[in-house]
Amino acid sequence: MRWECLRVEPGTITSPTQLPADGWRPVDFPGAVGVTDADSSDWWLRTTITLDPRSASLPTLRFDGLSTYATVFVDDTEVVRSANAFRRGEVALGSLAPGGGDGREHRLSVRLEALGSVPVPRKPRARWRSSLIPDSSLRWRRTPDLGRIPSWRGATPPVGVLGELTLGAARPTLGIVRADLQDDGSGVVDVELGCLADVPTRVALRRADSTQPIVEDEIDWQPGDPALTGRVRLEVTDVERWWPHTHGTPSTYLLEVRCADEVVEHRVIGFSTVVADRTDGRFGLVVNDVPVFVRGACWVPTDPVHWTVDAATARTDLARLAAAGFNLVRITGTNRYEPAAVWDAAAELGLLVWQDVMLSTFDPPEDPAWLADFEAEVVDQLTRLTGRPNLAVVAGGTETEQQPTLMGLSPDRYVMTAVHELLPRVCATVVPAAVHVTSSPSGGPLPVSIDHGVSHYFGVGAYLRPLDDARSARVSFASEALAFAIPPSRAQVVADFGPGPSTGRGTAWRDGIPSDRGVDWDFEDVTDHYVTDVFGLRRADVDTDRWLDLQRAALAHTMTRAMEAWRSSDTVTQGAVILSHRDLTAGPGWGLLDHRGGAKAPLLALGEVLRPLAVLAVDRGLDGLLLDVVNDGDQPVYGTLAVEVFATGARPVLDARTELSVPPHGHQALPVEPLLGGFRDLTYAWRFGERTYRALRATVTDLTGEVLVDRTVLLGPPVATAGRPDEAASPLQASARRDGDDVVVTVSAAQVMEFLHLDLPTGYAPDRGWFHLAPGQQAEIRCTPAPRADVPPHDPADNPAETVPVALPPVTVRRLGGEPLDCKVL
Numbered sequence: 121m122r123w124e125c126l127r128v129e130p131g132t133i134t135s136p137t138q139l140p141a142d143g144w145r146p147v148d149f150p151g152a153v154g155v156t157d158a159d160s161s162d163w164w165l166r167t168t169i170t171l172d173p174r175s176a177s178l179p180t181l182r183f184d185g186l187s188t189y190a191t192v193f194v195d196d197t198e199v200v201r202s203a204n205a206f207r208r209g210e211v212a213l214g215s216l217a218p219g220g221g222d223g224r225e226h227r228l229s230v231r232l233e234a235l236g237s238v239p240v241p242r243k244p245r246a247r248w249r250s251s252l253i254p255d256s257s258l259r260w261r262r263t264p265d266l267g268r269i270p271s272w273r274g275a276t277p278p279v280g281v282l283g284e285l286t287l288g289a290a291r292p293t294l295g296i297v298r299a300d301l302q303d304d305g306s307g308v309v310d311v312e313l314g315c316l317a318d319v320p321t322r323v324a325l326r327r328a329d330s331t332q333p334i335v336e337d338e339i340d341w342q343p344g345d346p347a348l349t350g351r352v353r354l355e356v357t358d359v360e361r362w363w364p365h366t367h368g369t370p371s372t373y374l375l376e377v378r379c380a381d382e383v384v385e386h387r388v389i390g391f392s393t394v395v396a397d398r399t400d401g402r403f404g405l406v407v408n409d410v411p412v413f414v415r416g417a418c419w420v421p422t423d424p425v426h427w428t429v430d431a432a433t434a435r436t437d438l439a440r441l442a443a444a445g446f447n448l449v450r451i452t453g454t455n456r457y458e459p460a461a462v463w464d465a466a467a468e469l470g471l472l473v474w475q476d477v478m479l480s481t482f483d484p485p486e487d488p489a490w491l492a493d494f495e496a497e498v499v500d501q502l503t504r505l506t507g508r509p510n511l512a513v514v515a516g517g518t519e520t521e522q523q524p525t526l527m528g529l530s531p532d533r534y535v536m537t538a539v540h541e542l543l544p545r546v547c548a549t550v551v552p553a554a555v556h557v558t559s560s561p562s563g564g565p566l567p568v569s570i571d572h573g574v575s576h577y578f579g580v581g582a583y584l585r586p587l588d589d590a591r592s593a594r595v596s597f598a599s600e601a602l603a604f605a606i607p608p609s610r611a612q613v614v615a616d617f618g619p620g621p622s623t624g625r626g627t628a629w630r631d632g633i634p635s636d637r638g639v640d641w642d643f644e645d646v647t648d649h650y651v652t653d654v655f656g657l658r659r660a661d662v663d664t665d666r667w668l669d670l671q672r673a674a675l676a677h678t679m680t681r682a683m684e685a686w687r688s689s690d691t692v693t694q695g696a697v698i699l700s701h702r703d704l705t706a707g708p709g710w711g712l713l714d715h716r717g718g719a720k721a722p723l724l725a726l727g728e729v730l731r732p733l734a735v736l737a738v739d740r741g742l743d744g745l746l747l748d749v750v751n752d753g754d755q756p757v758y759g760t761l762a763v764e765v766f767a768t769g770a771r772p773v774l775d776a777r778t779e780l781s782v783p784p785h786g787h788q789a790l791p792v793e794p795l796l797g798g799f800r801d802l803t804y805a806w807r808f809g810e811r812t813y814r815a816l817r818a819t820v821t822d823l824t825g826e827v828l829v830d831r832t833v834l835l836g837p838p839v840a841t842a843g844r845p846d847e848a849a850s851p852l853q854a855s856a857r858r859d860g861d862d863v864v865v866t867v868s869a870a871q872v873m874e875f876l877h878l879d880l881p882t883g884y885a886p887d888r889g890w891f892h893l894a895p896g897q898q899a900e901i902r903c904t905p906a907p908r909a910d911v912p913p914h915d916p917a918d919n920p921a922e923t924v925p926v927a928l929p930p931v932t933v934r935r936l937g938g939e940p941l942d943c944k945v946l
Contacts (some may be wrong), residue, residue: 123149126164126851130234136193136227139164152187152427159235159268159277171286177287178317180290184283188263189233194226194287195836204284205260206457206497208480212316217834224694227731228287231353232279235261236705241487247533248524252454252635259482264498265454266338266424271635274705274715276425282427283459285630290317291384292339292350292377296422296550297507299389307359307391309459309507311375313339313350319379325354326370328388328468357408361408362390364447365470366732366752367785368408371870374465375507388464388712390509394472394527396555398695399693401572403563403597404470404694405512405555410785413687413752415730416448416474416693417441417712418600419462420702421455431461435469436906437702437717438462442469443887444712444723445730450474450560450599450697453513453518457501458719459523463508472512473695474599476560483524484538495542502550513555513576515599517545520559521567522576531566560599569596569843576600577696581638584649589681590689591738598686598696602679605633605644606722607668608714611882615716617705632715633708644708650674655840659705670840671708672873673936674683674722676890677838679722684729684808688736688748689789718882724889733757737804737819737833751782758782759822763795765802765835766815770870770895773813774800792816802835811836815872817894830899852876854933856945863903865931870895878903879932879940882937903931 133139144166147153153163171179181192189206191198200211240260240469249256253269267277295312302308311323324336339350359559360371370390377385384461388424397404397411405412423432441449451458453476458900466473485491505511507792516539524534539558547556557563564575570593570598577598579585585593595601600766607613617629635642648659651674653668659667679698686693703709703719727735732752740746751757761780764772776795793800804811813835820829852873856865863884876899884903891898930942 121148121167121169123147123165123167125153126166127153128162128164128832129236130162131161133162133164134231136196136229137165138900139166139229146424148426150184150281150283150285150428150429151423151564152276152278152282154276154280154426156276158279162234162237163181163232165232166227166230166279168225169228169932170225171288172492174784177288178290179713180316181210181211181213181285181287183281183285183628185281185456186230186285187232187278187280187282188235188261189238191231191233192285193229193231194283196227202495203495205264206262206501207493208283208500210293210316213287214271226287226359228285230281230285235263235279241485244486246483248527248529252306252481252519254483254637260485261491262478264343264456264478265480266421266456269454272704273631273634274703274709275421278427278456280413280427281791282456283704284626290315290319291323291379293374294311294377294385294387295349296503297375297387297389299391299509300506301359301361301391301393305357305359306355309354309356309389311352311354313352313377313498314339314344314347315340315350316347317318318348321350323352323354323492324376324378325356326374327360328374333376334373344704351905352872359391361752362392362467363470364407364412364446364472364510365442366447367410367412368754370468372509387460387507388467389507392509394512394553396557398563401596402692403557403572403574407512409471411694412447412472414448414597414697415683415687415697416450416472416697417701418452418697418699418713419449419455419458420457420700420704420735422702422717424704427456429461431465432461433717437713438465438471439467440713440717440719440723440885441473441701444719445732445734446471446698447474447696450476452476452600453478453480453515453560457504462506463505463510466509467510470510473508473515473784474508474515475511476515476517476559477501477841479520479538479559481523483534484520484536491537491542493936494538495546496548498543499550502546508550511551511554513557514543514547514551515557516540516559516562518560518577519576521562522559523941525567528852541861570594571596573597574599578603582646584805587650587653587678587681588739588741589683594689595686595693595696597694600699601696602682603643603699603710604650604675604679604718605642605647605708606675606760607671607708608706609718609722609882610668610879612714612716612718613668615882629707632703632705632709634710637713643710647671647675647708650678654678654837657786657840664729669936672877673890675726676721676875678933679727680729684736686748687729687734687736688746689787689877690738690740690746690748716882719885719889721877721890722885724877725891727888728891732832733820733828735761735820735829735831735917737818739805741793741803741883742805744805745816746789747792747803748787748789749780749782749820749829750787752785754784754812756781756783757820757827757828759820761790762819762821763792765796765800765813765896766817766872766894767813768871770913772817804836815892815894817897830897832872832894832897834874834892838936851939852935852941854931854943856931856943858945859902861905863931865901865933866898867893867895867901867933867945868896868898873935873938875936877934879934882906
């Protein structure tokens with residue numbers, strides 16, 4: 121459909137009959153108007169629709185979301201009003217003439233009212249104010265907060281058509297779907313449907329990798345209130361369970377609703393169990409009876425300007441997280457409920473999803489009408505998620521309990537009907553198989569407690585605690601953690617800001633730096649603190665481009681060390697969710713991906729400690745170094761662990777080998793010094809004499825001799841200089857070759873090399889970077905061409921987006937502080 125858009129003063133035009141002929145501009149919808157001051161005006165959107173004359177079904181208007189105060193007209197007749205951007209709708213239009221033979225077209229018009237022109241109650245007053253958002257009226261308005269948070273630049277207010285808006289024949293819609301495992305290994309799928317007309321309908325279930333239904337049945341429609349309802353039970357033998365990809369195979373099924381030969385509704389479903397382990401007041405997730413260490417990221421809309429969802433872009437982002445070893449995304453209460461394309465891709469890639477309801481730091485009204493509308497919203501949105509195997513947690517919003525807690529209110533003063541009564545009741549009815557938490561954070565003696573329940577941990581981060589605080593703080597489960605201003609890659613910085621020594625210092629750069637409201641620091645100050653903490657250098661003493669590399673390296677080191685400690689058996693932590701998955705705009709945002717979807721340094725480094733099979737190195741101070749071989753997979757690992765310790769030369773000064781037997785979903789912890797024959801003070805904790813050791817290489821091989829893990833870790837802090845003179849005489853060795861559309865770079869060196877990474881054009885994505893290399897060790901970096909931007913969105917069941925090889929100049933291999941090395945692609 122071709123849409124047009126018109127901006128007008130609030131309240132000046134209230135009916136399509138008053139609309140002028142001129143002043144319209146073409147726009148792409150669904151989506152938002154994409155301007156920062158969108159809330160200050162009324163907006164009119166219009167298009168024309170011709171109904172299919174062959175259809176005998178009742179004409180129906182359907183929409184996924186309209187923001188926020190919207191009125192829809194067909195021709196000149198008002199057909200629906202909406203005051204909730206999170207509510208879907210379906211309206212029967214009665215006898216509306218079809219197009220076709222007589223050329224009759226229908227005008228579809230939408231009026232979006234200026235946010236502030238619709239009053240909200242002044243009383244009762246809120247019990248507390250939000251420290252995040254200055255507009256207190258938003259606590260009454262059911263609309264996303266993102267785009268209205270002053271210190272989070274890059275998003276615009278979501279004013280527009282937020283999802284599909286269609287006019288056509290009545291069709292069935294999926295309601296609650298239950299996918300339950302039986303004791304004998306079979307499964308039962310109970311399906312509810314609704315429809316505004318008696319339409320011949322069949323429901324079929326097939327495996328995601330097959331085109332043939334396993335089972336299907338006809339729907340017998342029965343009168344309901346206010347529409348027809350249908351129910352069917354499908355039985356499945358030999359069920360394949362869905363697992364997080366880190367722990368098994370994410371087997372999925374596709375539930376299809378068919379009218380004639382057309383699939384009119386579908387949902388990716390599966391069979392799994394997710395429960396919470398709340399032993400001793402702590403928190404963890406258990407999937408299919410197996411405890412899962414959660415490593416996640418807070419999800420950010422991939423288009424925060426126009427609020428569209430491109431299925432290919434979402435899938436690519438999720439795939440990059442999964443490839444780095446992440447197994448969960450959290451949809452926070454400041455955003456919106458994501459559409460099916462995001463959920464389908466997450467399920468197929470083996471990613472759990474933590475879903476906040478759309479509440480954040482405000483005091484939710486106790487008004488009965490508001491609560492009734494909120495309940496209808498939550499029922500509707502959670503119904504969309506039923507049957508999905510990766511729905512792990514439903515939470516009562518972001519910092520909903522934290523805000524009043526940090527303002528010093530006693531717990532009895534922040535009992536909220538929406539959070540503490542309504543949502544638990546709805547969850548128990550609609551999504552009883554999902555874990556419920558009252559909000560993020562919550563669950564301890566105070567909602568902000570770190571060692572109980574779920575917490576927001578920023579000790580390492582905004583509160584500038586030393587790196588070891590992540591290990592010593594006894595974090596229970598960090599549902600939000602590790603927020604830093606992370607610079608993008610060199611190539612992306614140049615693409616966004618241009619070359620030159622002033623890169624990263626201008627106003628546009630600073631617009632990309634997140635901050636908290638009402639403080640005199642931002643998250644780049646936090647990043648700079650950890651550069652000084654890790655390398656002992658100050659920003660004033662280093663040029664800008666060099667400082668950006670130090671930021672990348674320091675954050676790769678800091679975030680890897682924290683996640684490594686949390687995943688190891690040395691801490692009680694059961695999960696951590698990084699803030700966040702993607703930047704909102706150009707510059708150094710919180711994201712592990714930049715605003716174009718390119719991987720930043722910490723994401724490239726984290727794979728070494730987050731992938732299913734990993735060797736974790738935990739510095740326990742005076743207790744020495746612990747190597748923890750962690751196996752999340754569903755098969756045991758038998759083989760050998762080889763350890764080599766290096767000083768400044770090309771040969772190891774210490775080495776040892778030991779047999780490994782790591783059970784499925786298990787680990788084997790090994791103190792290193794006993795393996796090496798006795799006390800060695802590898803990490804220089806005892807400080808006798810001069811520092812001796814620089815790096816340790818740990819190699820895991822299976823019984824056939826295949827290398828499963830080959831990782832080098834630093835013994836002590838990294839260095840920021842080019843290194844010793846003898847290193848300068850021992851340059852890196854590198855070669856690059858084509859492998860299909862990919863480029864594979866092989867790197868080796870005769871000395872310890874720190875923070876190795878590639879400089880690539882923006883069209884290629886490396887699978888690792890910012891890692892360390894020991895003498896004699898060889899590392900491969902696979903570089904994959906990014907999806908083409910000109911390929912249109914496609915069904916999530918299709919293959920990934922088309923890619924095209926990029927004509928590469930020589931690949932540049934870098935180490936921190938060293939000269940770059942160029943190698944041709946053969």
